[in-house]
Amino acid sequence: MENCELIALKLRLWQMEINEDLKKKRFKVPVHLGLGTEALVVAIASVIHSGDSLLLTHRNAAFNLVLAEDPSAVVREYDGSDDGLAFGQLGSMNLVNPRSGVVYSSSILANNISVACGCAFGHRISQSQNFSVVLTGDGAMEEGAFYEGLVFAKSHQLPLVIVVDNNDYSMASTTSERRCEIDLSMFCKSIGVNYLQLSDNDVQTYVTVFESLRDAVTSASSPAVVEVKTTLLNQHAGPTPGWPSDPMKVEISHGLVIEETVSDPIFVLREKYGIKNFSKFENELGSTKLNRDVR
């Protein structure tokens, strides 16, 4: 198994561990897990180098777990501990870790795109080969700030990748329940921004794509948009079973696969390596569990 794939497995395990804490209502802060987004998260994390800027949404738990030197510090942050990832100051929705490149997280939809443009302008001023990545979603696409941000990034040829995590939901409303269709590829085309879509949830493919994107964006100094179709396998904010009519029951004891479809990147891995080999990988993860002791 490739290293990036092992990291995806670890991330699934860590998120499921935190999910167990959510079931017990351990945290006062609202935690937004990203079960089902592991391929995307691991791919982005793999291309963030020293000096790059990663700007996230309130659904930043998976990113911070993968990028932190000590992922258990994320749990301590949710506990409000002063040895948490952000010294107990930021909690969950605004959690950042500048040491790892996560410079900003915001729960205000599309708010982070303009901030990412500023970070990308900073790279331009430094004349560095760094770039910025900003996460946004299908809900944020409805905001005027989304449109403004893309136009601004293109107008100034900023080294910025805008990742639209399209999970179809804005809290309890699906896209079709709240708005007309937006053809993001056509919108990007209309302003001359490169666009591509990912949906097969293969970790290694995603890593390769983001490596190419990093090269393209930094060498051409021009923004790009990646729309990634994901299925969120947990509630909007809280433990599984999911929402709004999701019957899934996520239990660590059931193994790491949550949904036996390509919507689950861990299922995709299991299919790739076979159940027998996959079980071996799962069993080897025991030593990488989070330290979730309540102090």
Place this chain on the structure above:
Amino acid sequence: MSSNYLAAMNQIISDRVNQMENTLVYGENLDRGSFISGLSKNLVSGPTRLLKNVGNCEYTHCGVGFGLMMSGKNAVLFVKQLDFMMLGIDHFVSTYGSIRATRYQQPLGSFTIVTAIYDQGFQGPQSSFRGLGEICSMSGVSGFMLQELSDAKKIVAEEISKPGIRFFALSQRKANEELTEVNIVNAAPDNSVIQYRHGSEVSIVCMGHSLAHGKSLVYLCDKNGVGASLFSVNYVENAKWEIAALDALRTKKLVIIDDTHSTASLSFRFLTDVLEFDPEVRFTVVRNRAGKSTAVSDERFEVDCESVFAWIRS
């Protein structure tokens, strides 16, 4: 140095901006046309100082400034009028709040917004927002009024490169006025208070761009042999405004002049701080009681100095 208010302010600001490195200087029509009513004239680019004419997306402009700031770079945003910054309130409150709660590895850069307060109503009701203090209050952003040559030189020199964000606000009504040099006799370390005169009988404290009215009142006091202290107050969170407050406690007579329409004005916070120490201090607050007009009008803020002086003498 030109004595025309707008030209003088432009020269003070551009001289400083042109010395900044690792900086993005940006604004709508920054480098063409009227140069944002003259605000952005004389700016020059450098190896690490980019000048950018940008599109009409004020919300994004504010976010860009914060992004540069958290990257350790500097941003100077020129905005034609304060009203446009209402679109950035989300960033001032939420983004800046997050930044302040974060421990970055490198020092923050500076983010300065240079704008004019349209302190008249001829552009219509949507172009006469004077409540910079209200934006500052809800966000913790500092707001400095550039009123005279002396205070503008001091504030711009000391504040423009500081880590963090601040507004420099000019008065549109004063644009073509001739300026005279008024000496500063004292200032708070955070420039929340600038003192122009020291007197023994009354403390005159000016909020917003009302310093000219304060000067008129001081002139009347001088003419009648009444010693007056004169201050201008800027919005700075946790302001170190003791020099003005202690002066009021000493003279025991306080005149506050406030040209904003705000009912949540800095005036009241200052007054509360003074009265908390000595409820016997006599005070009067001269403010725009007519409220904000919803129609095109002069919206001139007038102070009846004779009446206020009569109160001082009473």
